Amino acid sequence: MTRNRPDPSLLFHPRMPGNWWLRKRTYFLFIVREFTSVFIAAYLIVFLVQLYQLGNGPGAYQAFMGQFASPGWIGFHAVALAFAIYHSLTWFYTTSIVIPLRIGAMVAPRYVFTLLNVAVWLAVSAAILAIYLIW
C-alpha cells in the first residue's frame, strides 16, 4: 500500500535554535549533567597520571602530590567533586527508572530505589574513609 506524502518542496522545516537548552529548566539541567562528564573525565586523567607517578617512585609521587596544594588544583577538585556528586545522583535516579524495585506484587516509588542507592553509596564512602583514617 502506498501512502500519500506531502510535496517535500512545500514543507516548512523548522530548525532548533542554538539556545534551545536555555528555554526550559529540565533542558538546562540535562545539559549541565552532560557537561559534568567533562570534569569527571578530566579528573580520571589526573588520577591516571597520579598512578603513573606512583610507579615512578616515592620522590616523583610526592612532587606530583605537592602540586595539589595550590589554589588552582583545590578549585579543580572542588568543582570536579560537586559535578561528580550531581552526576552520580542523576545516575541513581536513572537506575531507579531502568530497574523498577518490586516489593511483592507492588512496584516501589522511584525515589525509594534512588534513596537506597544513595544510602549504599554513602555507606561505602564512609567505610573507605574509615579504613583510610584507621590505617
Added chain:
Amino acid sequence: MSERTVSLKVTRYRPGQDSTPTAQSYEVAYPDDWVVLDALNFIKDHVDGTLSFRWSCRMGVCGSCGMMVNGEPRLTCSAFLREFDSQEIRIEPLAHFPVIRDLVIDMSGFLDKLKSVSPWIIRDTEKDPSEGEYLQSPKQLDAYHPFTACINCLLCYSACPIFGLETDFIGPAALALAHRYNEDSRDQGSAARWNAINDHNGAWQCTFVGECSVVCPKSVDPAAAIQRLKVDTAKQWVRSVLLPWGQK
C-alpha cells in the same frame, strides 16, 4: 455562564505562498469550559475558514490535536483556556516536525519509524484457534501494560530535543511501542526489532532528557522504556559475544 476574552496567536503557513510561518492573532470570547481546540474550531467556523489543524475525537483518545500551546506540547482538546493566566496564548504546530500547512505537521517520517520497529505481535508459529487463547498471568500483563496506552499523539517527539537535533532518531513513541511488544509474553519478535532498536538512530541515540515522559498525556513513560531497551540490547550483545551458539 461568564465569558472571558483571550487573544490566540496562531501560526499560519501557506505552502507555496509563505517562505516561513507567520503569526496571526484572533480575539475569542470563551466560556469557562472551553479548551484550546474549541477556540480553534470557533475561529475556523466563524472567523477564518482557511485556518487548518487536525482534530477528531475531542476526548484525548485519538491523538490528533497535539500542538504547541505557549511553547509546551499539549493535546488541545484537554488544554483548558482558563488554565492560562495570560491574555495571549500562542498556538504553534508541534515542534521539530515539518509543517504542511498552518498547524498541520507531516507525520510520514514518524509512520516510517513506527513501521521499522514492527509494533505488532510476531509469532514463529501460530496456534490453531481451536487450541484457545494465548494465556497470560497478571505479572506477564504488568510487564508491558503501562506501555500500551500510547495514542501516537507525538507530544513526546516535540518535547525531545534529541529528536529536534537528530530527526532520524526513531524517537520515544516508536521505541516505547517496540519495548511494549518485546515485553509481551505472547510475542516472539524481539530479534526482528533488534536492528531498529540497536541502530545508531535507535535507543542509544537517547541521552535521557526525560521530557518525553513528562508531557505524555497517557503516562506511558517512554523514557523508562528506552532505558530498559538499552539494558536489553546490551545484555543481548554480551550474550551474542560470550554465547554465540546460545542465540535464538
